[in-house]
Amino acid sequence: MRIGVNVGHFAGAPPADLAARLREIDDLGFASVWFAEAYGSDVFTPLAFAAALTSRVRLGTAVAQVPARTPAATAMAATTLDHLSGGRVVLGVGASGPQVSEGWHGVPYARPLARTREYVSVIRQVLAREAPVRNDGPYFPLPSPGSELGKPLRSSLHPYRPGLPVLLGAEGPRNVALSAEIADGWLAMFFAPAFDADYRAALDDGFSRRPGGRPEGFEVVATVPVVIDDDVERAADRLRPDLALYMGGMGARGANFHHDVFVRMGHGDVAARVQELYLDRRKDEAAAAIPTELVEQVSLLGPVSRVRRELDRWESTVVDEIAIQGLPDDLAAVARLL
Template sequence: MTVPLDRIPLAEHADVYASLAGAGFTDLWSSEVNGADAFTPLALAAAWQPGLRLGTAVAPVFTRGPALLAMSAAALAEAAPGRFALGLGASSPVVVQGWNATPYVEPFRRTRDVLRFLRAALAGETVDEAYPTFTVGRFTLDRPPAVPPPLLLAALRPGMLRLAGAEADGVILNWLAAGDVPQALAQVQPSRPGFEVVARIFVCPTEDVAHARALGRRLIAGYLTIGAYAEFHRWLGRAEQLGPMWRAWAAGDRRGAAAAVPDELVDELVLHGSPQRCREQVARYVAAGVRVPVLAVLPTPELVAGGAAALADLVTRLGPPDGAGSAPAGQPA
């Protein structure tokens, strides 16, 4: 599950995490855009639910210096030894440059260089190197983790997908349909044993189709107009399908852009229906090669009206049918 959950204060997530564990969820994965940072929700979970595996999806490679990113990862790996995975990503110009006042330059090379730096630093090595995109002078972690976390890369297009396969311990996919997974994974060709395939999957568990599609259109228009995501979907073959949305967005017509998103694309990228129906759709990603499907639950009319009780019920119904939370950490329940 993606955490933290919407509209619930972090201080109240102890019960949320307990419900997720009891419902059979094995992993908690954070995101980092403009809500909580990637590490704090997982640090709380490390103390509150020591049986769950934790992961960032993702920590941007531009918004922290290399040493600070290594320290944050090492601290969480120490708090949850053997249960933490560090997911890295280039993020976007809006987040990096627009919100964090950092030039968004050469995202592929910056991601590669941060990955290589972290591999050495988290192993306890002294790093004294001029990478192509930054230089680190004699940095050594004072508290290197006893179990260095696996390093995963968020990847969309062939170059980053191939980098993930060649140098990372796993890949994190996002904003793709189950039918797109084989095309993405064909580029990966992993070189490390135990390579993980993680995918964030947006789920709107309601049978109110109009609500789910309206919300899905807004999300798709907001995300798939960003450069990297737009190019990703061109590579996937959706240039004609998404052309009207891109043209409306470029003309400044945000409402028209959302309206131009076809229903069939919303239904592919934002899963909706009953919890049982959503589970069935998630299973298609697993069949296509996703090892760790990470749900991102979107607000529904039922959740807004029902509050915490509705959320607890939903979590149980979205989990494995038997509700057993006994799968080993890191193994999808």
């Protein structure tokens, strides 16, 4: 199993020692480095920064938001960076959520799966560069309907890799199935080894609708929190606030897809309580309401011996690569362990 690092998006400001940490990730042999975006830092600028400081590690977006830019603009950024990095880019895209899509980008969120399908189709056309790009779909029509001067165009930049991998960030079973149907991989979040059979079933559903079935090279990359600590409870305490944010605060009641993941895992009562407390601004209580058992399901935490045992379980799942969530305090120690 490959091990990478998902730095995520910047909260407040970028890490002061980011340049040195990125060089260390490359030197220590990690497989990849990923960045994210929400409603602050963007995903491509830090990835370009990482490309300039590294020479070997894969460079991934986890994820580039569909509402943040047109599919042509996303393809332009990805293929430009792929040239400049010598073919190291992995393009992860995702629908985001209605609060960010409509409240931050001003883009309707309705029918996110259909919108994502069309978005990826346009990206594929740009990367293939086989003909001028056309799209008759309702979300990203090209040329623009009613335009007198617009005409189909072919990218002036020849892609470094026409087959640059496109992965989908997905949590719900229908979206996971969509990744298997149209993408080169699935970017998983809050993956739990105990539910591996459910994830495999969703993927198989998508592969069944794909001509030729599962394509060679399809990969599953899971972002996973990792905390090495002899005290399991203390390790879990470090993760509870972040889980509470996603479970309770990333969205509204009835429209929080992270929250729904934990409901599907059988933690509906906990998820409801955490959401109630978090939206009531009782964030510390929300974090404290998350049981250690739940934290353990979606993370690697505790003493070294325990984490090594847990890795055996992850090895048997559909996951091909673990992307450690955030920048570990001691990258060298994590590299030796994992």
